Amino acid sequence: MFEVENREKSVVAFSTLAILSSTFVSPALAGTYTVKSGDNLSKIAQNHNTTVKDLKQLNNLKSDFLRINQN
Numbered sequence: 153m154f155e156v157e158n159r160e161k162s163v164v165a166f167s168t169l170a171i172l173s174s175t176f177v178s179p180a181l182a183g184t185y186t187v188k189s190g191d192n193l194s195k196i197a198q199n200h201n202t203t204v205k206d207l208k209q210l211n212n213l214k215s216d217f218l219r220i221n222q223n
Contacts, residue, residue, distance in 0.1 A: 187218050 185196060193204045193216050204216070 191218070192216070193218070 185200070187196070193207055193213075197204045197207050207213070208216075
């Protein structure tokens with residue numbers, strides 16, 4: 153239980169996660185999003201009409217875990 157609570161706390165902020173729609177958008181035109189407590193890639197993707205796969209690819213993410221100040 154303690155480990156889960158710590159993991160949730162480490163998902164509080166993620167700077168400049170590019171949000172792109174499922175259609176191609178130039179990265180220069182992409183918006184940014186700062187992860188809030190309780191966010192995850194699935195929730196962010198759904199709220200921005202894209203997929204987890206696209207978010208991970210466009211942000212060079214290897215896993216689904218987000219960390220504070222991750223670039």
